[in-house]
Amino acid sequence: MKLEKQSSNKSFDGWHHQVGHRSEVLDCDMRFAIYLPPGAAKDAPVPVLYWLSGLTCTDENFMQKAGAQRLAAELGVAMVAPDTSPRGDGVADDDSYDLGKGAGFYVNATEAPWRDHYRMYDYVVEELPALVEANFPVTDKRSIAGHSMGGHGALMIALRNPGRYVSVSAFSPICHPVSCPWGQKAFGAYLGSDESRWREYDASLLMQDAEALVPALVDQGNADDFLDTQLEPEALESAANARDYPLELRRHDGYDHSYYFIATFVGDHLNFHARHLKSG
């Protein structure tokens, strides 16, 4: 598997790279971003925080807007941000912003025309970490985080793969996609009308049955325009309370759905993940 560095920027004495590659799983060319903290080297590999972005984003939004490199450099944690869907001329798309390109929802699609490329679950869980771990000075210690659609992705993926991630966090996640408009539209298109097949991608439902407990931190702004219609943090909180799941869910007055919110609290998330990545 050949990787191509498409851009490199020194950042807080470490390096941000945009990396192009052919994805076997998605059957298209993809790009991801990686931040390597200073000191990361073959004989000094560092753990990795994966970041999953929200609707319409690429690998760039988090790396440019979250201001996370300062603390990642200090803590010695690498960060990897994949794109939010398969890309390219041959990939099915939709005119709306919440389906198709930029809106992969981190599932493996089973329905036409999506099933040819939309396998973001396998890409994020399997192919991307394998690529990263084979080509960069990182360990196989992983945490995962995300925003909105990517918060859904991070929680769902950690709950289904507790052995692969030591901690999970999310900003403004879509907590219960089977019951909100964004999730119902995407799951209906990608997974079909049999709603029983949607359950394996719903964090609130998965949390009820999770076998191992990946520590979770969730931040939600109370002035978030999508809070009432799409995000349903109360569903995640109920699931956690019902079984004493190690979830810390914080609500913040005045904060909205933007990267200004993420930038404000991303330091708490990095410290949370670093604590778990560096213990045990």
Add this chain to the structure above:
Amino acid sequence: MKLEKQSSNKSFDGWHHQVGHRSEVLDCDMRFAIYLPPGAAKDAPVPVLYWLSGLTCTDENFMQKAGAQRLAAELGVAMVAPDTSPRGDGVADDDSYDLGKGAGFYVNATEAPWRDHYRMYDYVVEELPALVEANFPVTDKRSIAGHSMGGHGALMIALRNPGRYVSVSAFSPICHPVSCPWGQKAFGAYLGSDESRWREYDASLLMQDAEALVPALVDQGNADDFLDTQLEPEALESAANARDYPLELRRHDGYDHSYYFIATFVGDHLNFHARHLKSG
């Protein structure tokens, strides 16, 4: 003068606003961004750091990508980022990225068709601070900073108005515009072919004759693609050395012209300005 808040985001317990207004000086509608740190209030006004952006930018680049709000909040400093040129359908433009909209170069144009609107010098020095100081809980203590074309703007404006700014800083500034392609093209268009009229907008030439000494901090990346052809930090350094000007110019191996560079060192700039804004 009526101001219109076009967006507001809570950020590090303070507030980021995008503000629309009619500019008398530019004779068009404009938008600027302001960050107010927590605690800023009529009975507790805070000093202001003005940020001038580079070619193609708007009020958004710095606020979204520099990660400056964390320390501005901690230090109790407001930040204001204007646009980089007049805007709107009635404003003259050029097909190239380095002339016309997004490329005002912080001068008062004297030539057609630019002179009708391109008066960014007066806008930044006079109209904008007056608006900000009349409408927000800030003092009249000001510092000024910028990047690339905006670094030129910040240095040039501070050198010409030492009584209005207590400190100045720049990332990758165009230090000697009368002698580089960007500056020659813009000054030729906006100011005409008589090069003697360009001198009053050239930081390296102004520094030779500056009457009062505004402390200056400049950061330059050694891997900056524009360093050899456009930026000429050595001209500024020579001017400073020739007269013992209080300029600290730092060169950084590996860093480029991007906001990844700015984000890495913006904390040093905020601390530098806060020290001057809060003394005396």
